[in-house]
Amino acid sequence: MSVASPSHRWLSRRCLILAAGLVATSAMAQDNEKLTYDDHIRPLLENKCFSCHNPDKKKGGLELTSYSGLMNGGSGGAVVDAGNPQASRLWTCSAKKEEPYMPPEGAPLEAKDLALLSKWIAGGVLQAKGSLAKKSNRPKVDLTFAGGSGKPTGPVARPENILLEPVIVTPRTSAVTAMAASPWTSLLAVAGQKQILLYDTDSRELAGILPYPEGYARSLKFSANGSLLVMGGGRGGKIGHAIVWDVKTGKRVTEIGKEFDQVMSADISPDHRKVVLATNAKKVKCFDVATGEQLYLISKHTEWVTGAQFSPDGILLATSDRNG
Incomplete structure (x- = not known):
């Protein structure tokens, strides 16, 4: 039976600490990553929303296959309010907090997808990594x-x-x-x-x-x-x-x-x-x-x-x- 030398044990501990640091750094990088329509939201919406909200169909006057279409909203007005997921119908209807629930049929968005959508709206509804965050259009209520x-x-x-x-x-x-x-x-x-x-x-x-x-x-x-x-x-x-x-x-x-x-x-x-x-x-x-x-x-x-x-x-x- 072999016993690790003190130098080997020290090296192992250092490797473990380094690995833990890399994991933590990676997690922080993911947490601080800018969420964008192009990289995160469009792929999320593609499987659940595009069949009804595309340029040919535009159900409810809403087209989600492009950033401009999403920001233009539908016949009922805007569907996102930058910085405020709770006032954004894209999120509230998807989270079944407000009718009509979306999607109307099939499995709803998963919790992780809803969290991603909420974080994107809260972060200023960026289109791409080089975009500037938008501000809410809602009046500030005094x-x-x-x-x-x-x-x-x-x-x-x-x-x-x-x-x-x-x-x-x-x-x-x-x-x-x-x-x-x-x-x-x-x-x-x-x-x-x-x-x-x-x-x-x-x-x-x-x-x-x-x-x-x-x-x-x-x-x-x-x-x-x-x-x-x-x-x-x-x-x-x-x-x-x-x-x-x-x-x-x-x-x-x-x-x-x-x-x-x-x-x-x-x-x-x-x-x-x-x-x-x-x-x-x-x-x-x-x-x-x-x-x-x-x-x-x-x-x-x-x-x-x-x-x-x-x-x-x-x-x-x-x-x-x-x-x-």
């Missing part, structure tokens, strides 16, 4: 203005120097699909064609215009302190979401949801931290305003959900559907 459920402590929000020229003028008026009155001042919001009109109810004069070129409003609601106006709407069979405007400036604060059909109703919680959507897909979805992440889903309805509203304290949520 929640410092979020007041309580009662009357604001400062001045009541009213339009100041916002657009007064109508986005569209027609020879005939159309049906009013939604209205809302401010809880604290003489201000009325009225849904028009591709715009929301704000009227002073005392003077009956136009106080402002909020452009909405994407479609038509199905619901309008002021926030509890009157500083925000939230709209649920879209375009039938094409797009649906909630838009939140700052009443004072007329600027969009955020856009929530990416539905494939119009949203029937939307509401914002008293603390301005959550927005709920009622859809004709028989679903109720609640989102975090700051991140756009879906917080929960209610699938109990058996018909179009036509209404959703938070209680004054924000603790309860009431919903209604076409079944009555």
Whole structure:
């Protein structure tokens, strides 16, 4: 029986340490490797998505065989939001966190593939190794203005120097699909064609215009302190979401949801931290305003959900559907 000499044992230990170091370095290199559409995402999508989302088919208006096609999105809008997987429909639908689930048939993406897709989106949706990371198009939501459920402590929000020229003028008026009155001042919001009109109810004069070129409003609601106006709407069979405007400036604060059909109703919680959507897909979805992440889903309805509203304290949520 032979016994290794001290020098051999020292050499063996050194080899083991060196090997472990190489493995760790390799793992770190893989972890720090730039994920790109060309090298990682296109091969991942090829087996699961290309049969439906190619230049000839473009199901849902979405083509995934090229980087430009993916970034252009589909008929329902963008499918990736750089830096934010939770707000990217390419990931949420693939991870079965949002309908329609993708792929609709066959085995879903494996956990490692979903992790890869999420990391690519979080890393700025690079096309190639030499590409620059893109930034999110989502507005940064400042929640410092979020007041309580009662009357604001400062001045009541009213339009100041916002657009007064109508986005569209027609020879005939159309049906009013939604209205809302401010809880604290003489201000009325009225849904028009591709715009929301704000009227002073005392003077009956136009106080402002909020452009909405994407479609038509199905619901309008002021926030509890009157500083925000939230709209649920879209375009039938094409797009649906909630838009939140700052009443004072007329600027969009955020856009929530990416539905494939119009949203029937939307509401914002008293603390301005959550927005709920009622859809004709028989679903109720609640989102975090700051991140756009879906917080929960209610699938109990058996018909179009036509209404959703938070209680004054924000603790309860009431919903209604076409079944009555």
